[in-house]
Amino acid sequence: MIWRTSxxxxxxxxxxxxxxxxxxxxxxxxxxxxxxxxxxxxxxxxLDELQAAVxxxxxxxAQQQVIERIGxxxxxxxxxxxxxxxxxxxxxxGLVTIDGDQAKSAYKxxxxxxxxxxxxxxxNALDAALEFLEVNAADxxxxxQSRAARYHRQVLIRTAAAFRDVHNQATDRRAYxxxxxxxxxxxxxxxxxxxxxxLLQDLLDxxxxxxxxxxxxxxxxxxxxxxxxxxxxxxLRRNLVQLEDGRVVQFESxxxxxxxxxxxxxxxxxNIVDSQNFEFAERxxxxxxxxxxxxxxxxxxxxxxxxxxxxxxxxxxPSAPDRRYGGKVTRL
Numbered sequence: 001m002i003w004r005t006s007x008x009x010x011x012x013x014x015x016x017x018x019x020x021x022x023x024x025x026x027x028x029x030x031x032x033x034x035x036x037x038x039x040x041x042x043x044x045x046x047l048d049e050l051q052a053a054v055x056x057x058x059x060x061x062a063q064q065q066v067i068e069r070i071g072x073x074x075x076x077x078x079x080x081x082x083x084x085x086x087x088x089x090x091x092x093x094g095l096v097t098i099d100g101d102q103a104k105s106a107y108k109x110x111x112x113x114x115x116x117x118x119x120x121x122x123x124n125a126l127d128a129a130l131e132f133l134e135v136n137a138a139d140x141x142x143x144x145q146s147r148a149a150r151y152h153r154q155v156l157i158r159t160a161a162a163f164r165d166v167h168n169q170a171t172d173r174r175a176y177x178x179x180x181x182x183x184x185x186x187x188x189x190x191x192x193x194x195x196x197x198x199l200l201q202d203l204l205d206x207x208x209x210x211x212x213x214x215x216x217x218x219x220x221x222x223x224x225x226x227x228x229x230x231x232x233x234x235x236l237r238r239n240l241v242q243l244e245d246g247r248v249v250q251f252e253s254x255x256x257x258x259x260x261x262x263x264x265x266x267x268x269x270x271n272i273v274d275s276q277n278f279e280f281a282e283r284x285x286x287x288x289x290x291x292x293x294x295x296x297x298x299x300x301x302x303x304x305x306x307x308x309x310x311x312x313x314x315x316x317x318p319s320a321p322d323r324r325y326g327g328k329v330t331r332l
Contacts, residue, residue, distance in 0.1 A: 001030055002047075002054050002067055002074060012071035016079055016118060029082035030074070037077045037122065041130060042070065043148035046140070062139040069129035076122030083115050123173035127159045134158070134208075153208050155183050156191070156224050166221070167228040171248045178240045178250045183231045190230060191223060194288065196305030215298040219291055226284035233277035 001023060003009040009026075010019045034047060050067055053059045059067070106114070130152060137144040157163050160176035171179075191200050203220050206212035212220060232248060235241045241248050296303055 001026070002051050002071060004054065009075055013075040013079060013118075016076065016114070026078055026082055029085075030078045032081040033074060033077035033122075036081070038070075038074060038126065039148065041126065041148050041152050042133075043143060043146035046143040046146060046148070047074075049142050062136075066129070066132065066136075066140060069125070069132045073122050073125035073129055076118045076125060080115055080118040080122060083111065083118065120172060120174055123177065124160070127161060127173040127176070131159055131161060137208075153204060155180070155187060156204065156207065156220060157183060157228060158207075162224070163228055166224040167232060167248075169232065169248045175241050175248045175250045179231050179235045179248075182234050182238075182240075183227060186227050186230050186234075190285070191227065194285070195223075195292075196302060196309075198301040198305060199299055202301060213298070215295050219288065219295075219299075222284055222288050222291060226281050226288060229277045229281035229284060233281060236277070 003012070003023065006017070006021050006023055007019055009021075009023065010017055034044070038047065047070075050063055050070070053063050054067070133140055133143055133149075134152075137149075143149055152158055157166065160171050160173040163171045163176055163179075187200065195203075203212070203216055203223070206216050207220065232241070235248075241250050292299065292302060296306075
């Protein structure tokens, strides 16, 4: 683990765990938290490197700084995973509930609230840790050169915080996680079909390296806005997320007696919000098309891709099966 004592764990998670709680009880939950939530973005090798440094008392200043960011994420998500088994054990009589003389088992709604809180807090802490790693990537080569970092960087909107910057509804990491597969698909079906593979990759690389030109930054900003609104539009249609008090949220009913009502929003609400997001996505995308026309010389990769995408005027349609087709569709 990246903690040596329960007091160190408590420093990262606060009052969500008792200071005298034995760390050995969390071994399986810690492993599940890593595998289910963190390794995809942080890499197993990087987490192993930090863990070894902690256990060997050889932390560098840079490692200490990143553990301060990763610790809350890993701690909260470990407690989230442990909450599913912490109050029950397998014995000779089968599954039994642990209820000591001075400790009373929590009510189901309290357990549900605890799980909601620890999961949301852990994922939001992961979001902040990824922002820190991106800014300080040169100090963490094990991470920045990993497959996990490539996965994190394969989209133009990489964190929930970045999503909030380009969409008018607040979004936390749980909602972002629900929408990220859609966001990745939209890079293929919208961004690539509009910009071409090379220019899109140039924008992704410029964001990673922090050396975007003025034109690249403007194009990226507008494209991010289009992708964000398209993503919310599609996520609402699939009922992956809902809107609550102006926030994009993911609902999850964890218990039969959960205090949270889990139900589909009315068709009218979905249609209004869905139409608004689609309309603004089209507006942002229209700006992107116009910007590319007015600043095409700043994007030679786009000009080359555009020329290759045009039909060959010397081949009569549809006589040749290898004829190139233009007019790529960028609408959903």
